[in-house]
Amino acid sequence: MTFYPLIPLWMLLLLLTLVAVATVTAFRHRNPAVAAWQHRLLVALRVASLTLALVMLLCPGQTTEERNLEKSHLVFLLDRSASMGTRDLPHGEQRLARAAAFLRDTPLRRLADYPRALYAFNHRVERFEQPDDLTRLHPEGGTDLRQAVDRVDKDIGLARVSALVLVSDGIDHSDFKGSDLTLPILSVQVGTDLAEVQDLGIESFACPDTLSEGETLTLAVPLLLNGYPTEQRVAFRVLADDVPIHTATLTLASGRLHTETVPVTFTATGIHTLRIECDAVPGEVTLLNNRRELALEVVTARHELAAYFPLLNTSFRPLLREFTKDESSTFTAVYRVSEDTYRLQGRKPAPVFQNGLPTRAEALKNVTGLILGAHNGDLLSPAEALVLEQYVNQGGSLICLAGSDSFGRLPPGSPLQRLLPVVTLENSLTEGAFRVVPDPAARGALADQVRAIIADNGDAAAFTLSGINLVKAVKAGARVELWADGPSRQPLLVWQPYGRGKVIALLSNAFHLWGLPARREENYGRFWRQLSAFASRAADEADLLTVTVDKRELAAGEGVTVSARARHPDGNDAALSVKADLFAAGRDVPELSRTLDRRTGHFSTDLPGQKPGQYVLRVTSQDGETVLRTRYVLLRVEDVQSEHTVLRSERERFLGFSSERHVFSPTEAAALEERLVDAVRKNVIQRERFLIYETPLFFLALVALLLTEWFLRRRFNLF
Template identity: 25%
Template structure:
């Protein structure tokens, strides 16, 4: 309709410029028109017979508007537009070839069906329209960007869509300066963390407008997705594990769902929750025990519901390394106590924990238990980093700060921050505030605030209760069936000496003590990350009561479980001298991955002079040995780029040699166990709109692309000609003239003025 009235499509007016082409005589016509219009207005203003003021105004306006339209037509207005020269402009068409194109959210049809119908290189509707005016060149992308000639080349099997990388790759394959335009057909997935700023700046600099075509729904009607799994990567065998599983959903309300946790296909836990429409994300806390050693492939799976748009995102897999290496923990007591005896008894049968004990029995005299050789700890508490850093955990009992030299106090802080070890400070009459630690380096790393001066002990028996954070921690799982199976109210009270009420920012209070004698709960157990390590405080002096109290059954395992879980948490994630990291947690086959290794010496200082190599065992049994290069910008860091070809689990070992000493580190990299395009699979309109707007292109949805071939904006490098299209004979001008003259006659007749 509008095109009929305006003679040309509305889009041409948006990109064109309206000017007047006539010169000379039209100005004379304008003078004559004014000579006619002015007397007409004066006549109507002075006419009094049968005319009201409103009649004079309406007739004057009608007559002058009619004359103005005639004068406008005499000036011969034209629309100046830049039109392309047929078959002379290259338009690149970038098609999404990822697996997300198989999602059936296009009125029940897969997204790929629209791609084939509209952009088939030979028979697509838009391909034909583009070919009439342009020279289209087709490319497909998922992980890589490649030229496309036949429809059969589209597999829609790429596990990952990286739109930003695809735009960068296209610039390497074609001279973008020669492009008249670029059309991107995609759902807008952007799997890399790098921003689009530099990519879009390059296309703006080349003056290449990008037109984006959005495929898919921006909001699924009904869908559930396991969006994230937060849990330790490495634990000791038989450790209790708490995994936070985030399930996002749309379209479900007051519906119960089941989360299944499987270990290599074996069901190990089931959790059930109810979804609410006003809560798009629900965190499910799953609890289980790592009973099998080795690399475990865990699958977190939500049972699909009816009418879900996509069920492939209902599951997420992750690797768990269950370690059987015995963890050496140094326990230093300043005086003989029951706590030492019962702690050692509690973990005696644990094959993964080895507590080496050092007890001060008199000045410069010590009692040692669990040592490897006669020289170990012979001089008392370690004085060198090499000796102390050989342990993965450190427990300080009832020992005053004055026992340690300033260098040893700093060494304890370095054990946590630099070595990455775990420190546990127990309550006792010579510990914490009573031990004078308030102004020492140890106080800085503890999760609680210590008084800088000694205060009176509270000596109170408290009932221990987990906090909300404690229920989400392995320490809360003292019962065989998890935290909920244990009635904390039945446990005997424990004694605290130190008035610890304030935790530091970032610290977690896991257990607190309640008693009518105290105005507020006292901190019983708290932890925090500090540097590379972890610091914990257990503010009781008689945890052994849970073993020996008369109300505790003889076969009760609460005390044993407490210490096993606590010490396992203490040494969890303690790094080795060589740590390995991958740039991508879940890479796809043939996707380059940056592997970095941090190499430290026995004192955990960076080594820049080591000879480092990466030994890779592939899923099919091949062994690769690859040299790693030192990164001059970071001390102790070595890098290389690895491109895994097969799906499966890659075992990687870094061997670093300096002189006669060699240190190693190991990690496992899962490749191809996760399909990124199945997650957050809804069409991302914001990204596609941004690409179009920032490059002066257009944005279309799949159902509105009919005019794309005619409206596609071109760069200045496009071959075009200037056309001047006449506007004086537009149907709208003729219709307005007829309407105005007809209205004037009818109005006069109605008012009896003719």
């Protein structure tokens, strides 16, 4: 009960004092015509009337709470995907069994009156009425939390849900973010990080989605064994398109990460599959992470190189000779003859270089790699240096060549001071005999190619470089790919990411003289072809055609939306058309073909559902009958979708879709209940009732008291 006085408190206190004084005075001065008991009765009625009046002036109020059950649904989501079959809990208990037991044995009595909904999900969603029904579930399929939340929104409406409770191991491949919702998402973690159980797993590793034909990809596959007291011998293999390309028997020790290096090269365009697998070790808690399958899109190599020499030097002719051998290649070479005169050469040279380096970085959008022949002092104007910086920022690759006019004095504030991955010296060119040594940590195709060139040339005394540019330091964040061994070890090839692109410093101009005369041209070609592939911009959006699909794993009969962004290499985008062909795996005749509809800024079409199997989606951009670019996407249509193969249940995984930092365990049922009570109380409606206004009882009681006193006074002949 709360009071809201209608008059100031001091006035109420004054009235209360007056009432007390009047009551005492009236009690002491009795009318002789009235009996004592009559006097006491009249005084009592008067005191009651005055007291009631004071209470009315205090204006008592009462707060009531009304539960809004309509907007207080509690939804429990049980993960039943394949990863929940891992038996990493005490006594070999399965994650799914522990999660189902938690939901069955947690009564949440304080929330018994609130509406509840129970769902189990993997790549599909099923609603259950009773927790006991969960015991019949089996772990299978992939985890799609986003689809489960969408189902709740469809069935109940997220606006009517007070909290979502997710009981899971935290593995999800739908990229769901809890920040997308405003309601609380509480997570109950079931599972361990596998550190204390017997398990062998293929860990996460980097692998691109797209390769160029003929490009060598070096995979560094990490394997981790846990829980075994002795070393275990494990058969390991990698298959490309179901053909073994790498086999090994590995000796693994618990807790020690082993990385297996596997080089892979595909020469045909299209979709290729890589299957990485290792045999089971006795006693493993799960076999799900013993195998990894990847799909790689191999596209036609698109190396459109350009070389800009503000000063002609000895590096120009070897480059021109090497990159004009192939009639299908695109190579532009331009050098400055005089202040405003340039000479343009190459294979299909780009007209934008007719007057030297273009004045706008946008003009270089088709150039995958730009070679800069010299850059000291004022060889580059401030405007040219700024264009180079913008080009790299937008995803381009810049290769800076060595020589007497490179890696020396730079103008103060020049963008090249920011771009270069090294700190330059005033007089940096030095002669000598320097052996090329790949950095031990370098595992890419470029370092592997250099190792192969070194192995093919043996220990020939002439297999050295005759000069390098020394540098003051390698910048923090830059990576040394090659070293030059001479009197001391010096950086030879250094690169760093910059914006969306990369900058490469090649600190020797003597690669065209690398090796014996009979091997020099071959060595130079192999080195520069791999360097150009290494330098090619990696940003997919820089391609002439980019393709996206809303899903790559589909249920049987489920359709897919294909979207594409295409541009014409000559800028004639109005002449573009985009076509999609869907092939069943292993077949050359398409199951269906569609021409994508032109939308604002992109092309799009919907493909109907297919029966289970693997399909290759081929998308081509064309100008009339001329095919400009072809891209590929692998689609899997399955009754049961695949699960993520990294199975450690880690707290950090939950933070992406939980609304709070605390992740509950199955033993914290009381804490979970308390948090759910807080969640539903946010929907409680509080109402304030002012009793003197909302009920007539106070007024009627006062009138009754006054009338009773008046009647008695008449009866006692006091009027």
